[in-house]
Amino acid sequence: MKTFVLTALFVTIAGLSGCDRSSQGFSLPQGNAELGEQVFVKYQCLRCHTMAGYEAEAETLSGALQTPVQLGGQVSRIRTYPELVTSVINPSHKLAEGYDGADIQVDGQSVMPNFNDVMTVTELVNLVYFLEDHYELEPYPRTDYVSPH
């Protein structure tokens, strides 16, 4: 049943490009960031990920990756929640950019575990809400014009 719901959710997302919190018919109920943080800890996301403010927690887990994949922080393009849901329920859909391919995938499949049969939809909603709060858009890089002499 859970798997079915997640599959249906994924099929919905797959057809979307996504722009804001309620983009194109894909609308999650309001999540709870505190509960989302508990989900983040429960499933040990920090085994393979870093996130500002969670350095101490990460250290208590044995790192599974040589170069952990950063979550949150400043990004050049904001992660929409359909994208974050996709990253969690279908990690191989689009592999993270800027990482050594050998570390993050095997034969095009993400090494990120699949939580779809254990994570409830409520946990997913809260997790994504929590994650979304940790992204920040990079300031636009202005052209550094050389002043004429």
Ligand code: HEC
């Ligand atoms: C065993 C290691 C491992 C664990 C545990 C893990 N991940 Fe990942 N995750 C990865 C790898 C490797 C990538 C990069 C490849 C990819 O994009 O799937 C990734 C990518 C992601 C991305 C996309 C990042 C980007 O910038 O594109 C998100 C979001 C994410 N993970 C969230 C989570 C969450 C939330 C959890 C816990 C529920 C989790 N991961 C647990 C290995 C892991």
